[in-house]
Amino acid sequence: MLQVVETLAVATHGRGFFEITAALRRFAGGRGIATGLLTIWCRHTSCSLLVQENADPDVRADLESFFARLAPDGRGRYVHDVEGPDDMPAHIRAALTQTQLSVPIVEGELVLGTWQGVYLWEHRTTPHQREVVLHLIGE
Amino acid sequence: MLQVVETLAVATHGRGFFEITAALRRFAGGRGIATGLLTIWCRHTSCSLLVQENADPDVRADLESFFARLAPDGRGRYVHDVEGPDDMPAHIRAALTQTQLSVPIVEGELVLGTWQGVYLWEHRTTPHQREVVLHLIGE
Amino acid sequence: MLQVVETLAVATHGRGFFEITAALRRFAGGRGIATGLLTIWCRHTSCSLLVQENADPDVRADLESFFARLAPDGRGRYVHDVEGPDDMPAHIRAALTQTQLSVPIVEGELVLGTWQGVYLWEHRTTPHQREVVLHLIGE
Numbered sequence: 104m105l106q107v108v109e110t111l112a113v114a115t116h117g118r119g120f121f122e123i124t125a126a127l128r129r130f131a132g133g134r135g136i137a138t139g140l141l142t143i144w145c146r147h148t149s150c151s152l153l154v155q156e157n158a159d160p161d162v163r164a165d166l167e168s169f170f171a172r173l174a175p176d177g178r179g180r181y182v183h184d185v186e187g188p189d190d191m192p193a194h195i196r197a198a199l200t201q202t203q204l205s206v207p208i209v210e211g212e213l214v215l216g217t218w219q220g221v222y223l224w225e226h227r228t229t230p231h232q233r234e235v236v237l238h239l240i241g242e
Numbered sequence: 243m244l245q246v247v248e249t250l251a252v253a254t255h256g257r258g259f260f261e262i263t264a265a266l267r268r269f270a271g272g273r274g275i276a277t278g279l280l281t282i283w284c285r286h287t288s289c290s291l292l293v294q295e296n297a298d299p300d301v302r303a304d305l306e307s308f309f310a311r312l313a314p315d316g317r318g319r320y321v322h323d324v325e326g327p328d329d330m331p332a333h334i335r336a337a338l339t340q341t342q343l344s345v346p347i348v349e350g351e352l353v354l355g356t357w358q359g360v361y362l363w364e365h366r367t368t369p370h371q372r373e374v375v376l377h378l379i380g381e
Numbered sequence: 382m383l384q385v386v387e388t389l390a391v392a393t394h395g396r397g398f399f400e401i402t403a404a405l406r407r408f409a410g411g412r413g414i415a416t417g418l419l420t421i422w423c424r425h426t427s428c429s430l431l432v433q434e435n436a437d438p439d440v441r442a443d444l445e446s447f448f449a450r451l452a453p454d455g456r457g458r459y460v461h462d463v464e465g466p467d468d469m470p471a472h473i474r475a476a477l478t479q480t481q482l483s484v485p486i487v488e489g490e491l492v493l494g495t496w497q498g499v500y501l502w503e504h505r506t507t508p509h510q511r512e513v514v515l516h517l518i519g520e
Contacts, residue, residue, distance in 0.1 A: 104243045104382045106416045106519065108487050138245045140281055140377055142418055142483050146494030148434045154341040156287045156333060161322035165330050166337055168320075169313065172391070174447065181446075183439035185362050191443050194434060198478060200337060200443055202432040202497075205281050207377035207484050209247050214375045216285030219341075222316070236492045238418055238485035241245065243382045248493060277384045279420055279516055293480040295426045300461035304469045305476055306461075308452065339476060344420050344483050346516035348386050353514045355424030358480075379518070380384065 106240045107134060115150070115225035118189070120163045123235065124213075124220045130237050131208055139208040139241015143221065146234045150183060150191035150225045151200040153173040170196050176228075186227075193226035201233025208241055243304050245379045246273060248301045252372040254289070254364035257328070262374065263352075263359045269376050270347055278380015280348040282360065285373045288332035289364045290339040296359025315367075325366075332365035338364060347380055384518045385412060391511040393428070396467070397493040398441045401513065402491075402498045408515050409486055417519015421499070424497040424512045427471035428503045435498025439448075448474050464505075467468035471504035478502060486519055 111126055125145075131141050145152050156162045174195040178184050181191035204221065215221070221239045223233060250265055262282075270280050284291050295301045313334040317323050320330035322337060343360065346353045354360070389404055401421075409419050423430050452473040458461050459469035482499065485492045493499070501511060506508045 108416060108485060138247060138377075140279075140379060140418075142485055144483075144485055144492055146492065146497065148440075148496055150492070153337055154287065155337065159322055159324065160331070161320075162287075162333050165320045165322050166334065169334050173312075173451075177401055181439075181443045183437055185437065185442050191440070194440050195444065195447050201341075202479075203482055203484070204342055205283075205452065206342070207247060207281055207283055207375050209375070209377075210441060214283055214285065216287070216373070218287055219285065234494070236485050236487070238416075238487075240418060277386060277516075279418075279518065292476055293426065294476065296461065298461055300459075301426075301469070301472050304459045304461050305473065308473050312451075342482075343481055344388060344422075345481070346420055346422055346514050348514070348516075353422055353424065355426070355512070357426055358424065 104242050109237045111235040111237055113223050113235060115233055116230045118225055118228050120222040120224055122157060122220050122222050126198055127213060127221055129230045131239055132211060132215060136208060137211050139239055141208055144236040145202050148197050149227050150223060150233055151197040151202060152204050152218050153200050153222045153224045156218045158218050178215040189228045197228040208220040218237060243381050248376045250374040250376055252374060253368045254372055257364055257367050259361040259363055261296060261359050261361050266360055270352060270378055271350060275347060275380040277379050279344055280347055280377055281344045281377040283347050283375040284341050287336050288366050289362060289372055290336040290341060291343050292323050292361045292363045293358050296362060297355045297357050328367045335365045382520050387515045389513040389515055391501050391513060393511060394508045396503055396506050397480055398500040398502055400435060400498050400500050405499055409491060409517055410489060414519040415489050416482055417517055419486055420516040422514040423480050426475050427474040427505050429480060429502060430482050431478050432497050433500060433501045434496045436496050441500045467506045474504045477492045
C-alpha cells in the first residue's frame, strides 16, 4: 500500500469556478496505483470544493446566481466585513459547500460520472492564490 | 491491508429519499475487515447523498419542503432548464448536500449513530438509474 | 500501514460552535504516523461538523445569524417538532453542513490552513453529549 501527497496551487482571478479535474487525473495517474482513494483538501475558508456538471456552463451561472441571492454581498448585512462586502458571504458559501472530497480510484481512474467535474469555487471577488492538498492511498 | 470496490445500482422512482444503509452494511460486512474506512461516491450531479434520521419519516418530509422552498422548481427561474423545471433545482440541491461520504468501520460495523441512515436523495421528479461507487479499505 | 480508532466525547452547552481542532491534533500526533488520513464522523443528525475561520469570532456569529434566518426555529413551521421548535431546524442545518471530514496528515501534522479550525456545531438549543468517531490510517 502506497501513499502520495502533493499540494496543488490554484491561481484564481476572482469569484468563479476553476476546474481542477485534469490536475487531479494527472496527480492520480502514472503512479502504478490501480485501486485507491484520492482525498482533496481545500486549505481555505473563503473558497471551497464542488462537484458539478462540466458540460453546460449555464449550470455554473445559475449556481452563482442562486448563492448570490442566498447570501448577498453587502456592508451592513454582516458583523464580519473586515475584508470587504464579499468577505462574510464567502465564508457562508464555503460552509454550504465542501472543504474536502474523497474520490475512489478504480483501474487507475477517478470514478467520476460522465458529467462530473471537480471545481475549486472562489468566493472572493478578487484574485487569490489557493492551495489544495492531494492525498492518495492505494496500490 | 485490503481494498474492495463495488458499484451499487439504485433505481429511483422520482424525487425522494432512497435509503442505502442496509446495502452499505451488506457490502462492508462478511469480508473479514474489522477496522477500515468505507467511502461512498455518487456519480451524478442531480442526486446526492445525505445522512439523516431514519426513525420519523416527517424529518424527510420537512427536508423536502425546505429544499423545495429554497430552490423552487420552475421554468424562467434559471438559465439552465434543458431537461425541465426540476433540472437546475436538482443541481442546486446536490451542491448543498453531499456527493461523497466516508464512514469508519469498527469491529466490522459502520459507526453510524443510533438514528443515522444513509440516503441517496433523488432530486429529479422522474425515475432514474443511479450509480454509487463503494470503496472499502481496511483489515 | 496502521489504523487507529477512538471516540471523542463532546459535551455541548446548547447551540454554538465547539472547536475540536486541538483534540484532533492530540489524537493524530504521537503515534509515529508521518503520512496518513484522519477521518472524523459525527454520530448525530442534529449537530454537524464545520471547517471555518478560527480567528475572528464574528465569523461564527454571522454564520449563526445566517442559518437562523435560513431555517428559523418555531412550532407550526415544520411537521416534525416532537422535541421542540429547534428540532427540525437542527436537522436542516446538519443536512446543509457536514457529517464527515477527512483531513490528510503530512509530516505528522493535519494539513489545515492557517485560519482553519474544525468545529462540532451544536444545532440544538439545550446541552447534549455528542460522539465523534476518529479514524486514522497511515504510516
